[in-house]
Amino acid sequence: MSVEIQMEKIPQAAAFKAGNPVARIGWRLETGIRWLTEVAAAGLVVAEVLLLFANVFYRYALHDPLVWGDELASLLFIWLAMLGSVIALRRGEHMRLTTFIARLAPPRRAFADTFGAVVVIAFILVLLQPAWEYTTEEWAITSAALEISNAFRVAAISVGLSLMLAISVARLMERASARHFCVSVLVVAGVAALLYVAKAAMTAFGNWNLVLFFVVGVVFMIVIGVPIMVAFGLSTVAYLTTVTSTPMLVVVGRMDEGMSGLILLAIPLFVFLGALIEAMGMANAMIRFLASLIGHLRGGLSYVLIGAIYLVSGISGSKAADMAAVAPALFPEMKKRGEDENELVAMLSASGAMSETIPPSLVLITIGSVTGVSISALFTGGFMPAVVGAMAMAAVVWFKNRRKDTHGVARAAPRDVGRAFLIALPALALPFVIRAAVVEGIATATEVASVGVAYTFVAGLVFYRCFDWKRLYPMLVSTASLSGAILIIIGCATAMAWALTQSGFSRQLAELMSAAPGGPAGFLVISAVAFVLLGSFLEGIPAIVLFGPLLFPVARTMGINEVHYAMVAVFAMGLGLFAPPFGVGFYAACAIAKVDPDGAMKRVWPYLGALFVALLILVAVPWVSVGFLPAA
Template sequence: MGGILFGSFAVLAACGLPIAVVLGLASVITLATMSDIPLLVVAQRMFTAVSSFPLMAIPFFMIAGSLMEGGGISRRLINLANKMVGSITGGLALVAIVTCMFFAAISGSSPATVAAIGSIMIPAMVSAGYDIAFASAVMAAAGSIGVIIPPSIPMVTYGVVGGVSIGALFLGGFGSGLLVGLSLIIPTYFIAKKRGYTGTGSFNLKEVIIAAKEAVWALLMPVIILGGIYGGVFTPTEAAAVAVIYGFIVGVFVYKELKISDMGRLLANSAVSTSVVMLIIATASVFGWIMTSERIPDAVAEAFVSFTNSKIVILLLINIMLLIVGCFMETNAAIIILAPIFIPLVVKMGVDPIHFGLIMVVNTAIGMFTPPLGVNLFVTCGLTNIRIERLSKALIPFIVAMVIAVLLISYIPAISMFLPTILMK
């Protein structure tokens, strides 16, 4: 049954079908040909998978991100980042990365981060003389931070699948996100220095404070949301609903850049994005259920343990597998399928499941800007009309930097576990 499951998955994926369709059809083909289980079970498992209170956070965070994006948040965050780091060598590229770190604390989505910030920063970099491939690569890579710094939709998915605290994952995302941001800033600075991309203006603390005041309502959102979660005021799912209300109030009544007439379009876009994610979660759950029933996770764990008992080597092998899978599979689907396989193994090796969740999220975030299926690549190419081959070549230094960041997160747990350890006792 395992051979039919993965064989049909490979064939269907090679045909270029959407990942949700691939997972669903592979599951149906396997059950229809290798078992007497009625296919009605597929629909039942799909319904059960998405009938989850914690998963309600996904559509709410989608809507909140759309509201904040349409309410003038992007421009104010870019202005703040520009006042902070714009004067440094490669200033505009660094502004793009820092702004993505700010926006990540609002959107929870990588493509949304690329679209919101890239539509402003890429033309600005090109106008300042930056190579369009370099500017696009910076944006595609920096957008991946959108799913690492909380709130993060893949973290919600992992929390549900792995049965771990979503709040603790969010806390761990801060350390991981800051490290990833720094890992992207370093190659950006040296490439900019080599190519002569200078900064803009000079650093002025007074201007930074003024820009921070203008962006304060945007910066307060993660404080209110995460503070409410860790203060016990509301759950992560309720926090997502609060984020929607907050985003609406700020966009309509504070910044006054969000019009009521825009709501239909924003809600429709959020509904489409949510339906795609939910369909992937539903079909991936059926795929994962078949794997579990066939004891495939146990077989994989035994294979790893028979190869080596070294925690260092096993984590390295898992990282390599996650990096490869991330290039070919959507993030949420990869988490739903692989988390049940690897969690029992890493727990036996003494790895905290929260720590491992952060390893998974950062690994799969790399897949968002690596070919052939990196969603950030297609969003960026849509903004710039650059060929994906040229963009992929420019991304190599950033992929290397992110891989180093993943290894540091894997082997130095304190990077991601410091805040959860301190605040979740």
């Protein structure tokens, strides 16, 4: 997640009145691409949900599996990922860090936005011709069940890159000044020329080049607000072009490999499921029940906030969406009871960190995809670490509210609690339906979200009856956008991880961390600290894709249970993600609640301190993560 600072928009009417033909052409180009991509992507989300649910129904109910189902799902999936990436680029929803550029004066911020757009264009231009060449080479490969050329699937990459290039150019035509554009092009071209001239000299530096490209280069691009996927991808391209003779066709192939894992199809489905839960009124029903049950206690609504985040977390794929579903339902009543808004945001932010391991977390799905760890085992292991985090936060809430006057706060009558429970029961059952579908073999981890979507539609329409059908299309488009932003990061990070592996860095890292003092315990502690730092700058998904393939084999060789290691890594990244001053999750919580970060920053530290203690417990007590796993 990121706190987005959008480029200053030029209103359509102003552009026409000013007689700016360049801006007018850019606006028309962007509008055409908008309708083309959004309608197609919305249709693909619906098609994937229906196809995967049909797979479950035919296999489990009719015992007649659709042999072509997975192939068709894979073909549609990469098109959904690339069109979603285009939509995310147009809407400014690609993951990026804007903490630093937000502090710039408007003219400098405008230049930073223009420079970032030129960097994006440079990255796309480098890969565009190899992407079309990759499509041509895949023409000879035929799928087993559908018996069609694989070129129809991988063409999504080249088409997507072409549309992203068109969007980037259209944005510059609409919004960038000629001076900013020319300076940006000269800087980017100058850096490229410098790398070309210094190619021979840099090759002699060996793996010290990794520091230049994958530390200095990546950090610089992230700091100036370049999308994380471009920071990963362009650093990889620059390294391979300058230091090796690897053709760019290989980079496109690695991106395809990273985005094509069928298990990742769970990402758009769970994103859509999360939006559906909120739109159907199910999230609000769960919150009302918790409030009636414990809202009368000292700090009762604070406990409700923690419990509500626990219940809705992990499904939407966006912590911002989780927090946005809970905050409007609870904050007004909490303010009526005298709660300070800074305290509320501090609790909201820390609750987001606490709940990172709760299934069906997209980070857990990503770990399973890139490391081979069982998704079912990760889902099972994710509940208790969050319980430990929730208990640590509850201890802070109790301590802060132990002398609070609750006079005038009425306790809900047992009848009202029972009524709220019955109303919330269909919503409360959803996590159990999802888990049972996986454990009982009804659906795979990829397909289970389609079961959840079907259940939510039926339960929402039958029991809650508050769904506005006008919200469906925007939900589908938003699902495609968020999914595309996540998946293209995975693709670029996969290419980057491949480059690091080929350089020998993974072997050196394994040797270094294996020699850490303290054996497995020391390795766990070092990993926890490293993932806290990573979480401060990166979302969990790109960090896991980049470092998971490097570190999980080391943990395995040291005898550390992979589920235990995964929980430590995810919990630590969540802590970093919501820890100021760098954690972008913290600023997202402030934005949702419309609160100044400076005030909330002073209140969040006790909660983060409690979560750090919970992290130490996870490191020291493997049972918390693996105690409920079935015996091998």
